[in-house]
Structures are given as structure tokens and as C-alpha cells.
Amino acid sequence: MKTEFWVTNFAAPGRAGRIARLYEDAGWDGLLFTDSQHHNGDVYQSLAIASVSTERIGLGTGVTNPLTRNAAVTAAAILSVQVESDGRAILGIGRGDSSLGHLGLRPAPFTLLEDYVAKVQGYLRGEAVVQNDHAAHLKWIEGIPKPPVDIAATGPRVSEVAGRVADCITVAVGADAERMQRNIDRARTAREAAGLDPATLATGAYLNVAAHSDVTVARRVIRGSIGTMAHFSSMPGAPVDEVAASERGVVRSVGEHYQLALHGDVRAFHLQQVDDAFIDRFGVVGSPQQVVERLGEMLDRVPLGRICMMHGSRGADPSELAEVRDCLATEVLPPLR
Numbered sequence: 372m373k374t375e376f377w378v379t380n381f382a383a384p385g386r387a388g389r390i391a392r393l394y395e396d397a398g399w400d401g402l403l404f405t406d407s408q409h410h411n412g413d414v415y416q417s418l419a420i421a422s423v424s425t426e427r428i429g430l431g432t433g434v435t436n437p438l439t440r441n442a443a444v445t446a447a448a449i450l451s452v453q454v455e456s457d458g459r460a461i462l463g464i465g466r467g468d469s470s471l472g473h474l475g476l477r478p479a480p481f482t483l484l485e486d487y488v489a490k491v492q493g494y495l496r497g498e499a500v501v502q503n504d505h506a507a508h509l510k511w512i513e514g515i516p517k518p519p520v521d522i523a524a525t526g527p528r529v530s531e532v533a534g535r536v537a538d539c540i541t542v543a544v545g546a547d548a549e550r551m552q553r554n555i556d557r558a559r560t561a562r563e564a565a566g567l568d569p570a571t572l573a574t575g576a577y578l579n580v581a582a583h584s585d586v587t588v589a590r591r592v593i594r595g596s597i598g599t600m601a602h603f604s605s606m607p608g609a610p611v612d613e614v615a616a617s618e619r620g621v622v623r624s625v626g627e628h629y630q631l632a633l634h635g636d637v638r639a640f641h642l643q644q645v646d647d648a649f650i651d652r653f654g655v656v657g658s659p660q661q662v663v664e665r666l667g668e669m670l671d672r673v674p675l676g677r678i679c680m681m682h683g684s685r686g687a688d689p690s691e692l693a694e695v696r697d698c699l700a701t702e703v704l705p706p707l708r
Contacts, residue, residue, distance in 0.1 A: 372674040376704055377401035379433045379577070379681050381410065382417035388424030395428040397700035403433025403463060403679060409473040410634060410685075415448040422456035429459050433577075433679060434523045436467030437479045437487035443502070446494035447509060453518045462495075463541065464488055465523035468603070469634040478606060484522075485532045492520055492536060523577065525603045526613075530554040534561030534572060541575035541679060543603050545653040546665075547615055548672040551576055555673070575677035579654035582662040582698045583691075589656045590647055592695045595637040595684025597654050598645055601625040621649045636685040659702035666707060 378394055382404040394402050402421065406414040418430050430452060435445060445462070453460040464487075466478035479487070493500040495517045499508040522533035525543050533540035540558045544550040559569035579597050581589035604614055605626025614622050624644040633639035650656055655665050666678070682699055683692045 372676060374670060374675055374707075375400035375429070375677045376707065377403060377429065377575075377677055377679040379403045379405065379679055381405055381685075382412045382414045384412035384417070387412075387417035387420040391421035391425045391428060391430070395425045397697075398704055399428060399700070401429030401431065401461070401677070401679075403431050403461075406432050406435040406439075407468075407470045407473075407634070408439070410469060415452060418452045418460070419455050422452055422459070425456075427459075429461060430456055431461035431518075431521070432463045434463035434465040434521075436465060436470050437484050438467055438476060439470055439474075441502075442487055442490035442500070443494055443507075443509065446491050449518055450495065450509070450512055450515055453515055458516050458518075460518040461521055461539075462491070462518055463521045463523060464491070464537075466529065466606075468606070469631060472631045481528045481532060484529065485536055488520060488522065488532070488536045495520070519573070521573075521575070524554055524558070525606065527554065527557050530557040531561035534558035534563075534569070535565045535567075537572070539573035539575060539676075541577055541677065543577040543600060545600055545604065545614075545618070546578060546655050546669065547653075548669050550613060550615075551673045551675075553613070573676045574674070575679060576673070576675050577679045577681060578666075579656075580662060580666070580678075580680040580682055580699065580703075581654065581656050581695045582659045582703050583695050584658060584698075586657050588691050589695060590650050591637065592683055592687045592691050593654055593656060593681075594642060594645060594650060595633075595635045595639065595686060596681045597650050597684075598625055598629075598639060598642045599635045600681070601645065601649075601653060602629045602641070605629075615652070618649060618653055621645060621653075633685075638686045659698055662699075662703050663706045666703075 449462040499506040519538040521539035522537040524530040562569045581593035583589040628641040630639045
């Protein structure tokens with residue numbers, strides 16, 4: 372299986388085109404912008420600007436949610452990006468976290484997520500979708516190739532939803548290959564039970580990855596995003612008992628003390644229990660050679676069509692962030708390919 376290497380970043384007004392060109396020129400296969408309105412700018416405007424600023428790189432949401440936009444609005448937005456990018460768009464959806472927390476909302480229930488994604492898929496296929504007892508289709512989308520819909524999954528219930536209604540599942544469970552495979556297997560089993568071919572479900576993983584000749588720099592840069600990923604594993608519906616025993620206590624502590632205002636930030640209080648050993652286990656951190664070897668071993672165990680790398684944190688030193696980003700592009704991606 373050929374693996375694509377994507378990267379995540381923040382939707383930054385005034386810089387979206389420059390960021391996208393930077394990653395395209397560095398050889399990445401795709402770029403995902405986060406959808407979290409209290410932490411960054413509008414994701415679809417950023418993706419549209421990135422679309423007309425690049426030629427090759429894939430572009431998508433990493434991720435949006437079922438509550439801040441109606442299904443028809445989301446479908447119209449990603450189809451607009453699909454047109455502007457000449458077919459390079461992907462729609463990533465999850466239950467929602469920081470985007471909802473700042474509105475006083477909890478992550479979307481599993482049933483709501485499934486219904487929402489099914490409606491979005493219907494709109495993307497040009498079908499009439501019923502909302503509030505009214506059936507309607509998007510009237511302007513004839514001839515536009517349908518962008519794939521990807522569900523970000525941490526626990527078993529969302530994995531099963533992905534199997535039934537998505538085109539791709541991207542697991543977000545840290546660097547635990549066994550847990551990745553378990554959730555992918557759940558998704559494929561659910562897909563088969565729904566009468567669909569499990570082989571048609573694409574697979575991917577969100578991973579915290581940082582490479583640097585000085586491992587302490589790599590750890591500093593990735594520390595905040597490691598905390599965010601650990602937080603995902605402590606959310607309702609993502610059973611902590613499936614986390615490796617060596618990591619379970621830290622994951623519980625992060626979940627109990629998580630500071631939403633410092634989401635993904637290296638200065639957050641909830642990182643007090645996130646020590647170097649946890650960062651090394653839960654993420655992929657080290658010298659370029661160590662990172663290449665670990666990712667290669669992971670791909671041998673869990674064939675993935677896509678790895679989405681979270682390679683930095685809010686509040687990290689900008690020069691160190693740039694060093695880690697450049698190291699990944701020049702010393703990690705080429706040997707992995």
C-alpha cells in the first residue's frame with residue numbers, strides 16, 4: 372500500500388496561501404486546516420485561498436464537526452473547495468472538541484454524527500436530502516467530483532460509524548499500532564455488516580511526529596499537541612481502558628485537568644503529568660533516523676493509506692518549529708517514500 376504523508380496546521384487569515392505553498396514546495400502530499408473558530412480563522416476560506424495558491428497538494432478539514440454548520444452548508448463549502456482546487460479536497464469530520472467546548476457544548480452524540488455524515492454524503496452525491504420534513508438537493512453541483520469524507524476516530528463507536536457512512540477512517544489514538552488496527556478492524560466489520568465492501572474503506576492515522584538532531588527540541592515542540600491527542604483518548608466514548616497501561620494514568624490526568632483555553636499549547640497546566648517518557652511513547656519523536664525507523668515499523672504492522680502528522684504546538688518557539696518542520700520534509704519524508 373502506498374502511504375501519503377499529510378500535515379496539519381491552523382487556519383490563519385493572511386497566511387493560508389503562504390502556508391500551503393510552503394508545504395507543497397516541501398513535498399507533502401496534503402494539508403489539513405483545523406476548524407476551531409475560537410482558536411483560528413475560518414477553515415473553508417483558508418482552504419479556498421490555499422487552493423488557488425497551490426497546484427498539487429491535497430487540502431481538507433482536520434476536522435470539522437456536526438454542530439456549528441448545517442449539513443448542506445458543510446457540503447456546499449467543501450464542494451466549493453473541490454472546484455477551486457481542481458479536485459484536491461477532502462472533508463474530515465469528528466465529534467467536535469474545542470470548536471464546541473467554547474460554545475458550552477459537548478462533543479456530538481454518536482447517533483447525531485452518523486446522521487449528519489449520512490446527510491452530507493447525500494448532498495455531495497447530488498441527492499435530495501430531507502431536513503425538517505423538506506427534501507432538497509444542491510442545485511449547482513452537477514459535474515463536480517465528490518470529495519471523500521473522512522471520519523476522525525478514537526473509540527469503538529465512532530470507528531463503527533466511520534465504517535458505515537464514511538469513505539475513510541483516520542484513527543487518532545497516539546502511536547499505538549495495536550489500538551490503530553483494532554479500531555480499523557471495527558470499522559471494516561461495521562462496513563461489512565452494513566452491506567458495503569470493507570476493502571473500499573480507506574485508512575489513515577493522526578500522529579504527533581517531531582524529528583530533530585536534539586531530541587529535547589523535538590519534545591518541546593510537540594509537547595502541546597501530544598497533550599491534545601491524549602485529551603482525545605480521555606473523552607467520553609473513547610475508553611481509557613484501551614490505552615496502554617503505561618500511558619493510562621497520564622491520559623486520565625490530562626482529561627481531568629484539560630485547559631480548553633490552552634488547547635494544543637505548550638504552556639497548558641494539563642501538561643504537568645506529560646513527561647518525556649510519555650511523549651516518546653505516545654508520539655513519534657527523535658532523530659530523523661529514529662523517526663523514520665519507527666514510522667516504518669508502524670506501517671509494517673498497520674498498512675495505512677495516509678499519515679497526518681501533527682508536528683508542532685501553540686506557544687512553541689517559532690525557530691524550533693521551523694527546524695522540526697524542515698527536518699521532517701528533508702530527512703524523514705524522502706526515506707519513508
